[in-house]
Amino acid sequence: MSTAPTTRPTSAPARTNGDVSFWYAADGLPARRPALDGDTDADVVLVGGGYTGLWTAYYLKRADPSLRIVVLEKEFAGFGASGRNGGWLTAALPGQFRRYAAAHGVQAATAMQQAMFDTVDEVIAVAAAEGIDADIRKDGELTVAVGEVQHRRMLAHLPEQRAAGWGEDDLVTLGAAELGDRVRVSGARGALWTPHCARIQPARLVRGLAEVVERMGVRVLEGTEVTAIRPGAAVCRQGTVRAPYVIRAMEGFTATLPGHRRTWVPMNSSMIVTEPLGPGVWDEIGWRGAELIGDEAHAYCYIQRTADDRIAIGGRGVPYRFGSRVDAHGETAEATQRQLAGLLHRLFPAASSAGIDHAWSGVLGVPRDWCATVELDRSTGLGWAGGYVGHGVATTNLAGRTLCDLVLGRDTDLVRLPWVGRKVRGWEPEPLRWLGIRGLYVAYRAADRREDAGLGRTSLIARAADLLSGR
Structure with missing residues (x-):
């Protein structure tokens, strides 16, 4: 059952940091299975x-x-x-x-x-x-355009997505009012909705x-x-x-x-999750379904309304560690927590008073x-x-x-399928790999800041970063 958010300062670090992830908090970490005991x-x-x-x-x-x-x-x-x-x-x-x-x-x-x-x-x-209860709910995915620049970029990408097989029923264009009927995201000008996504x-x-x-x-x-x-x-x-x-x-x-x-490359991604939000907060946000929400920013975010009425939001924190090192503990720097909390509050001001229960990180593979x-x-x-x-x-x-x-x-x-047997060259040696990846995300964040400040068009910094990265 949902509870009202506390007045705990939102600048404070998460109550739990690491411990693999929030997703294990309710059920606990699994009991260990036996190890290999010989050839x-x-x-x-x-x-x-x-x-x-x-x-x-x-x-x-x-x-x-x-x-x-x-x-x-x-x-x-x-x-x-x-x-x-x-x-x-x-x-x-x-x-x-x-x-x-x-x-x-x-x-x-x-x-x-x-x-x-x-x-x-x-x-x-x-x-x-198979009887796997994973809180699955298929309400689709919303890619939200926050601000005019993101909105124009979203619409400019639409023809390419249509050519890629996303038909009218696969990808639906929503105006600001139509988006507001599903969820109220501060500053949103519109969105694309697809049914081909489920929360888990x-x-x-x-x-x-x-x-x-x-x-x-x-x-x-x-x-x-x-x-x-x-x-x-x-x-x-x-x-x-x-x-x-x-x-x-x-x-x-x-x-x-x-x-x-x-x-x-082991690319680092970080998440935070709020405490459970009360009915009044959800009424202000208007997010009654379980749609997954992302945005059109260059340093994009990904957001879920959890089954127990929290908001989980993620993005790149420290995206890469020198020498392709992997931090297995999942702890997240306080600066990254503040960054993600700030984004959460900007998109959903009604959640600004909610405390952050858990922060964690993990790595994904990037060719x-x-x-x-x-x-x-x-x-x-x-x-x-x-x-x-x-x-x-x-x-x-x-x-x-x-x-x-x-x-x-x-x-x-x-x-x-075209990904079978695909040959890809390796990443550059260090320190070029570290300089390139860290520089890439510095550039994307700078581009987002310029666009948020009223640049009026997609930043040339982001265009250059796309060309250099191969994204």
Whole structure:
């Protein structure tokens, strides 16, 4: 039941900082599963106990119950991005339509987009069939234009989105008054709404999925760090798992493997969540549904109304740490907390008096061309999937189904999607990588400030940053 916000100063740091994420607060962290206790054999070994590894295990075991499948996880299933994300089950492409189209043609890129539409419903259907209660509610996604510059930019991007397969029913233009009937965002001039998005409680989804695959006969081994991946084997501190197929499913933690520091950058994303908001606050905001909300800023945000009547908002804090280092504890700097709280109060002034209950951070994987990929080298048995650029909640399911077909040698539409086998060059060596990424986000924030101050057009700083970054 909702309670009224307290008068706790909103400049104060969150009551809880880190502890993986807020999504584990209600149910507690899961009990640890056994670790690997020596050498063993399998048919398929999946390195990483997040959505990618678990979805792949699920579809493989469902297709062939006789397969011996092992999932290896350093911490616990859902410790990484799968248990820390913003809870957006969205059909947004994990990359750029124009890049997929340039390499494989518009038809192939459009097929990728349609596959993402279908994936949102697939996740919802599996969760229902398997009894996974993850607070799923499919009310769609609102991309809100705050201010005139964002509004013009939103409308300018619309033809490209139509060309990418977003039809009139897939993407609906809302004016300020129509948006206000759904949710009142301060300064908003309009929005785009799509039905292809659902709110989820991410930790409950990954916890439920791990329990389902275990019941199916998959071995999920936790507290088991993989130190090397090679053809036919995943080498761990406690022993070696030998298998014809070894699939890397580590997303932002890929950089911790030897030889992969420049494969995908571990990009840091941070979130805060308010205490439960009372009915009076929700009446002022007018947000009665469970739409996910983002904006058209260059340093964009992502917002959820949680099932227990809080607002969770996220964005880039310290986006990258030198040498592709990964902060596993999830603690968030107070400056980042203040930045996110300030944005929350600007968009929803009615929530300004609410205290911040929890702050946390996590890493996502970003390839150099900002497009995800799935691969299986049949000559070595090595495969991988990831680089979801922040859209992994749905895309991991598509990756799992695709890896299943690749491992089983099926000739399906999924294995012909343009992200399969995509070759991407690595990121630049340090210090160029650190300077480039940190400079990129300094530029985007500067561009947002100039536009908010009345620039009247999309900042040239942002245009230059887009060209340099390859976004």
